[in-house]
Amino acid sequence: MKHHYWEAPIVxxxxxGGLGGGIFFLSALFDLIITPGAGPLFFAPVFFALAALALGxxxxxxxxxxxxxxWRVFTTKTAIIKWGAVLLSVAMIFGFVWWASYLYVLGWEWxxxxxxxxxxxxxxxxxxxxxxxxxxxxxxxxxxxxxKAHAFWATPALPVLFTVSALSTACAAIALxxxxxxxxxxxxxxxxxxxxxxxxxxxxxxxVAEITVLLIMVLSFxxxxxxxxxxxxxxWVRGKTAPLFWGGMIFGGLVLPLLLYILAAGSAGSEILAPxxxxxxxxxxxxxxxxxxxxxxxxxxERFYERLPKKDAAFLTAWTKGKNLY
Amino acid sequence: xxxxxxxxxxxxxxxxxxxxxxxxxxxxxxxxxxxxxxxSEGTKGTFPDVYRTWTPTQCMHCANPECVPCxxxxxxxxxxxxxxxxxxxxxxxxxxxxxxxPYGMRDVSHMVPRFDQYVRKCTFxxxxxxxxxxxxxxxxxxxxxxxxxxxxxDDPESEVSKLINTNYTERIFTxxxxxxxxxxxxxxxxxxx
Ligand code: SF4
Ligand code: SF4
Ligand code: SF4
Numbered sequence: 356m357k358h359h360y361w362e363a364p365i366v367x368x369x370x371x372g373g374l375g376g377g378i379f380f381l382s383a384l385f386d387l388i389i390t391p392g393a394g395p396l397f398f399a400p401v402f403f404a405l406a407a408l409a410l411g412x413x414x415x416x417x418x419x420x421x422x423x424x425x426w427r428v429f430t431t432k433t434a435i436i437k438w439g440a441v442l443l444s445v446a447m448i449f450g451f452v453w454w455a456s457y458l459y460v461l462g463w464e465w466x467x468x469x470x471x472x473x474x475x476x477x478x479x480x481x482x483x484x485x486x487x488x489x490x491x492x493x494x495x496x497x498x499x500x501x502x503k504a505h506a507f508w509a510t511p512a513l514p515v516l517f518t519v520s521a522l523s524t525a526c527a528a529i530a531l532x533x534x535x536x537x538x539x540x541x542x543x544x545x546x547x548x549x550x551x552x553x554x555x556x557x558x559x560x561x562x563v564a565e566i567t568v569l570l571i572m573v574l575s576f577x578x579x580x581x582x583x584x585x586x587x588x589x590x591w592v593r594g595k596t597a598p599l600f601w602g603g604m605i606f607g608g609l610v611l612p613l614l615l616y617i618l619a620a621g622s623a624g625s626e627i628l629a630p631x632x633x634x635x636x637x638x639x640x641x642x643x644x645x646x647x648x649x650x651x652x653x654x655x656x657e658r659f660y661e662r663l664p665k666k667d668a669a670f671l672t673a674w675t676k677g678k679n680l681y
Numbered sequence: 682x683x684x685x686x687x688x689x690x691x692x693x694x695x696x697x698x699x700x701x702x703x704x705x706x707x708x709x710x711x712x713x714x715x716x717x718x719x720x721s722e723g724t725k726g727t728f729p730d731v732y733r734t735w736t737p738t739q740c741m742h743c744a745n746p747e748c749v750p751c752x753x754x755x756x757x758x759x760x761x762x763x764x765x766x767x768x769x770x771x772x773x774x775x776x777x778x779x780x781x782x783p784y785g786m787r788d789v790s791h792m793v794p795r796f797d798q799y800v801r802k803c804t805f806x807x808x809x810x811x812x813x814x815x816x817x818x819x820x821x822x823x824x825x826x827x828x829x830x831x832x833x834x835d836d837p838e839s840e841v842s843k844l845i846n847t848n849y850t851e852r853i854f855t856x857x858x859x860x861x862x863x864x865x866x867x868x869x870x871x872x873x874x
Contacts, residue, residue, distance in 0.1 A: 359789050359791060360780055361780065419773050420772070420774015420776070420789050420798025421774045421797060427771065428754065429753075433750050436775065502777075504781055504785075505780065651854070653720060653784065653853055654736065655721045655736055656718070658723060659719075
């Protein structure tokens with residue numbers, strides 16, 4: 356009997372949380388510092404960030420044992436996941452106000468007044484959403500790394516890895532959606548080109564960094580981890596997860612997009628296929644990590660659980676007369 | 682102050698699992714939840730010199746529990762007497778604590794309605810003790826070998842204090858800093874006391 360640890364909804368939540376947080380952080384960096392005034396170009400990326408965070412929250416709530424009372428997450432001071440929920444809420448609320456102030460780019464007349472009213476507070480809105488977004492990226496990794504019962508998660512390398520991956524997927528999403536839904540004028544096109552160039556180079560650096568951190572983490576567990584972490588690393592490096600790790604994660608999610616970014620710059624391979632691969636790699640990374648939840652067993656524990664009848668074993672059903680009791 | 686702990690005398694345990702069944706009965710547990718499995722690594726040695734030891738387990742009611750500070754709702758909590766328990770009315774089933782416990786001693790049942798799952802764990806029979814302060818946890822009351830002994834470690838006259846002071850005891854995974862409060866008197870040969 357395996358314990359009911361986290362499953363697929365948390366994989367998606369961690370991926371979308373990092374992605375949305377990363378887009379907010381990078382949008383704030385560009386709009387407030389690097390290319391001031393590029394706001395409208397980030398109308399579409401920020402929309403995707405909002406959608407990613409909203410969908411991520413949906414999956415988080417769906418994984419709860421009792422979704423209708425999800426608001427209880429805010430009721431204590433200390434818990435890390437409470438801080439995650441606060442950061443998500445802040446990023447979504449402030450990000451939404453910023454995004455709503457640019458609704459006029461869609462040409463809807465009723466939004467012109469809204470844009471005029473919100474214009475003055477745009478920088479502060481995006482600034483706060485950007486900082487919260489940075490917090491979310493780091494938090495997705497910290498949440499797992501504080502759970503020292505799971506040896507493979509309990510390493511400072513994991514938050515670093517998740518943060519780098521979140522930034523990298525955010526670059527990919529921005530590359531795919533920058534300037535979307537907006538009628539870009541000549542100056543806008545020049546700025547958009549500049550941002551594309553920067554995001555392109557930055558994502559190359561991030562993908563290289565991610566390959567480095569990932570390999571350092573997995574291979575050091577493989578060589579010198581404690582028994583439990585080492586067993587997981589062995590499964591990744593040459594066990595049943597190896598095809599997914601080497602073929603899917605390292606090659607498909609990192610090396611191939613890196614090659615496309617560098618060797619096919621300017622082509623559809625670099626501008627469309629590579630970012631999509633980076634996004635898929637980000638999701639796969641969360642999947643591989645969340646399902647590496649092995650815990651050191653108490654000696655004899657595994658043998659005990661292996662010998663239990665499965666919950667639907669015929670004799671149990673007959674014995675309990677279909678009721679959920681001994 | 683009162684600080685409840687349990688001493689488990691492995692030289693007395695015969696692995697009958699009566700305590701496990703008693704616990705299920707008292708706590709009315711669904712089939713996929715077991716609070717106190719009695720585990721063993723199996724028979725060791727070479728025939729005819731063979732032996733087997735049993736390790737009755739349960740929540741360690743850690744003095745420094747991993748499962749309490751991580752709970753975002755305050756449902757997972759610790760009484761002044763050391764009992765770690767979950768308030769089912771507050772739990773939202775996020776499973777952070779399930780992931781946090783290094784001993785695998787809490788879980789949600791998947792045999793209850795999908796959106797009514799909360800975390801369950803051993804409470805040192807908090808509800809029994811509330812009914813009758815002198816009552817022992819049901820596993821302790823059931824153990825015919827007196828392999829499980831419950832009591833207040835802060836009382837020097839208690840049986841647990843005397844056992845801990847006069848025997849070599851071990852605790853599980855102390856290196857994690859959880860300060861577990863189940864003390865094992867290991868089987869070291871020589872038969873039962
Ligand atoms: S009831 Fe006592 S002897 Fe039987 S398994 Fe439990 S602790 Fe061991
Ligand atoms: S054994 Fe696990 S559930 Fe029990 S107090 Fe310690 S950390 Fe919490
Ligand atoms: S599952 Fe329940 S008891 Fe455990 S951390 Fe979440 S709210 Fe707290």
